[in-house]
Amino acid sequence: MDTIFTLLMVLVMIASILLVIIVMAQNPKGGGLSSTFGGASPAQFGVQRTNDFMEKATWTLGAVIIVLILISVVITGKPTAAAPAQQPVKKEAPATKQSAPAATTTTPAQLPAAPAK
Secondary structure: OOHHHHHHHHHHHHHHHHHHHHHHOOOOOHHHHHHHOOOOOOOOHHHHHHHHHHHHHHHHHHHHHHHHHHHHHHHHHHOOOOOOOOOOOOOOOOOOOOOOOOOOOOOOOOOOOOOOO
């Protein structure tokens, strides 16, 4: 169980690092990696495809991270078979009969006095 969790956490870290690299390579103004390889004009061949790839890679890596985290939560949330079993409750010995039951008096709770009007 621990090795699966460790493997999932390593995969989450790798996907997170890749996501950071891809986001840092993008330029919010539309330049970024696409302008480096294709020039500043979006009319040139390949520029739009680079933007599409970067956007799809960002969404895919984000989804992969979420799925891996959910899987790790499901795996670690299950109780293990090695959990200690509950001990059976001991039954008390039968009480000896008394000649007279103990006197128990219950007094009602005192109510606070109502304020005078």
